[in-house]
Amino acid sequence: SAVISQKPSRDICQRGTSLTIQCQVDSQVTMMFWYRQQPGQSLTLIATANQGSEATYESGFVIDKFPISRPNLTFSTLTVSNMSPEDSSIYLCSFPQPTGTYNEQFFGPGTRLTVL
Amino acid sequence: GNSVTQMEGPVTLSEEAFLTINCTYTATGYPSPFWYVQYPGEGLQLLLKATKADDKGSNKGFEATYRKETTSFHLEKGSVQVSDSAVYFCALSALGFGNEKLTFGTGTRLTIIP
Numbered sequence: 001s002a003v004i005s006q007k008p009s010r011d012i013c014q015r016g017t018s019l020t021i022q023c024q025v026d027s028q029v030t031m032m033f034w035y036r037q038q039p040g041q042s043l044t045l046i047a048t049a050n051q052g053s054e055a056t057y058e059s060g061f062v063i064d065k066f067p068i069s070r071p072n073l074t075f076s077t078l079t080v081s082n083m084s085p086e087d088s089s090i091y092l093c094s095f096p097q098p099t100g101t102y103n104e105q106f107f108g109p110g111t112r113l114t115v116l
Numbered sequence: 117g118n119s120v121t122q123m124e125g126p127v128t129l130s131e132e133a134f135l136t137i138n139c140t141y142t143a144t145g146y147p148s149p150f151w152y153v154q155y156p157g158e159g160l161q162l163l164l165k166a167t168k169a170d171d172k173g174s175n176k177g178f179e180a181t182y183r184k185e186t187t188s189f190h191l192e193k194g195s196v197q198v199s200d201s202a203v204y205f206c207a208l209s210a211l212g213f214g215n216e217k218l219t220f221g222t223g224t225r226l227t228i229i230p
Contacts, residue, residue, distance in 0.1 A: 033217060033218075041222065041223075042205065042220040042221055042222045042223055043160075043205070043218075043220040044220075045217045045218070045219075048217060058217075092159070092160065094160075094218075104162055104165075105162070105218060106162075107152075107159050107160040107161070108159060109158070109159035110159055110160075
């Protein structure tokens with residue numbers, strides 16, 4: 001299976017600043033997803049990022065707040081802009097990869113963000 | 117849209133006890149259910165899945181049967197171990213192909229005591 005890494009693994013940031021999270025995969029993948037896991041809650045999809053096209057955002061998430069880049073088939077970034085304490089979450093990237101006749105989604109280890 | 121309802125936690129069991137974590141869903145079309153597990157300090161990983169009705173997924177002693185008539189995918193294990201302590205998430209893929217977004221339940225934190 002492919003290996004997926006994220007940087008940073010955790011960070012503590014001040015209100016009003018921005019943080020860019022990197023997601024690196026060791027093989028080429030067409031589709032990537034960015035999820036948010038708020039404290040004590042489930043994972044919520046932020047956006048779908050396909051290489052060569054604009055990211056598609058889910059209801060409640062906007063590009064100005066969470067800009068995403070997808071410069072190639074192995075890399076993506078998610079920026080959390082103008083942060084507030086409500087943005088404190090774990091952010092995860094994932095991608096589907098064929099396993100047999102099906103696609104399995106693989107997740108990165110996550111970036112734990114704390115906003116003060 | 118789709119939704120997943122998962123048994124609330126936390127759940128604490130003694131070693132060798134029987135485990136059930138309930139999961140039901142609402143969805144349109146032909147969804148596929150999954151169980152993901154998040155061990156302490158590690159990333160989310162697939163535990164088991166089912167691709168069609170009445171399929172039974174199994175892995176590491178865990179089982180779950182996809183019951184379309186009750187829209188359920190309950191996770192079971194006959195004898196839990198301390199190493200099973202983790203957070204378990206039920207999830208749903210809308211179209212069943214695995215390359216769409218996943219809808220997750222709230223997660224159930226399981227602690228097994230020796």
